[in-house]
Amino acid sequence: MYYETLCQMKKMLGQLDKWLEAATAYAQSKSFDPNVFVGLRLAPDQFAFARQVQSACDTAKLAAARLAGKDAPTHPDTEQTLEELRARVRTVVAYLEGFSAKDFNAAATRVITQPRWEGKVMSGADYFLEHAVPNFFFHITHAYAILRHNGVNIGKRDYLGPLTLRAP
């Protein structure tokens, strides 16, 4: 289910791109600079909007790379505008497009580590469930919430995107 869940993350990053478009349109309709959104945050000691978007992107990118045993491309977090954030999102969506189900055949048993774990490691299975998936949704939902809190006209359908509904 690693591949399927990463495809869902890719789908949601596509939705995030649409929220960014809606934020731009909202700013234009109210005659303010759309890039004001870049620095907005819900609490003074939480990440601002840009960092929430960057973190959602990085969480998906790094999960795919680590679980497939590949080196992820680095992105230096220099985005200052909504257009630059949209480009970042699209870059990560394109990166995720490059994976297929078989890339994750050994995902569950890979050994994952990162600097802040001070030498400790997680199995790929634990890392994905306990760290990557909750962090991805944390940051993408905070990005959504910052826009909603500031008046952008998006709703739950824009969050979920189209569902695979079919006739019974």
Add this chain to the structure above:
Amino acid sequence: MYYETLCQMKKMLGQLDKWLEAATAYAQSKSFDPNVFVGLRLAPDQFAFARQVQSACDTAKLAAARLAGKDAPTHPDTEQTLEELRARVRTVVAYLEGFSAKDFNAAATRVITQPRWEGKVMSGADYFLEHAVPNFFFHITHAYAILRHNGVNIGKRDYLGPLTLRAP
């Protein structure tokens, strides 16, 4: 991975219980009624805090029940205090404790529907990935964000809970 993901939801509901405890302590430290939190929201047309908690609970409960082919217990959304919300969370955690991995052997191919889909259905696999998981994280993250926005002293470690880190 249905069972494992539902166990992760159960873990996060346990974390939510701790955020509710932290919200109560914060209110007491500032001498205001903790139950003020129940009605707070990030936007006037978003769910208030209580409804975010109830929705996170229901999303996990209904996902487990539907994917296991069981009838879920109903909870009437009457909570008016943080203590009642904590009891609701603990009820759902206990309900999720009653499932085991084999309950989800047929989950992927179950036919799932709900009234708002107007007669359409989803496979269990699609429902879980596209609807249940994103909705669960949407509501639990909004509950977290409402508390953070209003000063409660919780952070990313309280969101994630303890990780299964081990020696390399």
